[in-house]
Amino acid sequence: MKKGYHTQEYRPDEQPLENPIKCLAKNAWLGIGYYFWTDIQFAHYWGEDFKKNYRKYPGYYTIYEAEINTDNFIDTVFDEGGYDFFKENIEKAFLVLKKQRKPITLETVNRFLSDEVYSKLAINGIIYDDKPMNKKDRTRIYSDIPDLYYVKRIQMVCFDLKIIDNFALYLDEQS
Template sequence: MYHTQEKRKTRLSSPKPCTRDDAWLGNGYYFWYDEIDAIHWGNNSKTKTGSFEIYKALINLDNILDTVFNEEHYQFWMKQIEKAAKAIIKITGKKPTLKEINQYFQERSKWQDITKGILFQDLPNSDDLLVSGLYYRKRIQLAAYDLGIVSEFCFQEEMNCN
């Protein structure tokens, strides 16, 4: 899988954690399943230095919540999100933010103690699709919460932002 970061003076020896409030799956080490998505992310979200780096790593997927390819995991994930959202709505009277959902999971979920990461899919928003408006390709991310599942992390390439 692929990890994207702004170009720095020195190359990374391990992935950098994401701690943004709007991170899809909370604080973690984010990886892309396909290199094309890592490049798209660099061009659109890692632009501060004018160039970005892509790193490659092997990921042990044995102890992750696979919401992309495993239907049982997907159904579990959907129920957890809805349970958390309903609890927050009951308290606040409004739909929760992404930050509130992730905070709820951090503070109250028991399943996060055994899950070392979450494989998640969202819609591709790049123009690399050959059919306009048909999102036939999955854009898959992994949020790793335990660096123990990451191995052979290495620099792959540097690119200038478009």
């Protein structure tokens, strides 16, 4: 079990959420699923940069905490085999999509992986080291030395709500 932090817009009429909100965006880098940060700092940054502009209550966001069963995850961060598996299957997706004359986009690659790899192998999620940047300059969180990014910005995506336990409000109404 890993602890994860789920950041959402502040919506007092819907608070507290009973479950995380599923990301359905076509440009979600790991595909459709429930996204969590492993570090509370990055959950805050995500709230500040992307969740504070909810039209009804601008300027606020909330963070939820949960325990994630990562037994059937691809760990691209700490497991070399998991990283190699992930990379090889993305490259396989490129080849198949190219052969089928389909566009190679984030959405088509993620759909291929979901349909042809993850579901067939009962993979429930991915642990991924995200890009070391945010909208706002956050370089000091990674290092006092520019370009030495030693703090990983790790995200988890869960494909199945059943592996998320003890989902509860962690911080309410952050501005």
